[in-house]
Amino acid sequence: MDRSQKEALVAEMKGIFDEAAVVVVAEYSGLTVAEMTGLRTKMREAGATFKVTKNRLTRLALDGTDYGSLSDKLKGPVGIAYSSDPVAAPKVVMDYAKENDKFVVIGGAMGETELDEAGVKSLASLPSLDELRGKLVGLLQAPATKVAGVVQAPAGQLARVLSAKAEQG
Incomplete structure (x- = not known):
């Protein structure tokens, strides 16, 4: 060299x-x-x-x-x-x-x-930088997922009640 x-x-x-x-x-x-x-x-x-x-x-x-x-x-x-x-x-x-x-x-x-x-x-x-980013995205998305589940729950319950009534008679 x-x-x-x-x-x-x-x-x-x-x-x-x-x-x-x-x-x-x-x-x-x-x-x-x-x-x-x-x-x-x-x-x-x-x-x-x-x-x-x-x-x-x-x-x-x-x-x-x-x-x-x-x-x-x-x-x-x-x-x-x-x-x-x-x-x-x-x-x-x-x-x-x-x-x-x-x-x-x-x-x-x-x-x-x-x-x-x-x-x-x-x-x-x-944890690596990518792992931390993934956890952060998961934490940010979790509340939105839970809100969507809570909003959809009453409609799902109503559909199940109507289905049960239809089967009864």
Whole structure:
């Protein structure tokens, strides 16, 4: 990699860190190519990304961003998971770490807030943005459904009474 490619990579990573809502650092030592591909597929499906980069270049990209505190976690074979949804990347990473002993979550950050492994785990237990939107829509629609049921109930009762009278005689 020549100097211009390195500068381009640092600029790209800086842009990623500026747009990301959460960044998780994990050690992947010992994973096979198939396992890494499986992890990346799961991340993509959740709207997140897992990337393995050179630690020195990533430290340069972290400098001056909200995620600068992650620089000390970039030692050895580590990768970064990031997403614009604060829950997507931690959820996939923690699920994958449960399935695979070779994949270890080191920590992460959400903006300027640094997270240890327990912090990432608690963030992963929260519902995703889409799940919260679905619950909100359900709550908004529930009263309208109940009002419609109450309004229709007297008409239904009247129809049942008339039907019963017609059957009697």
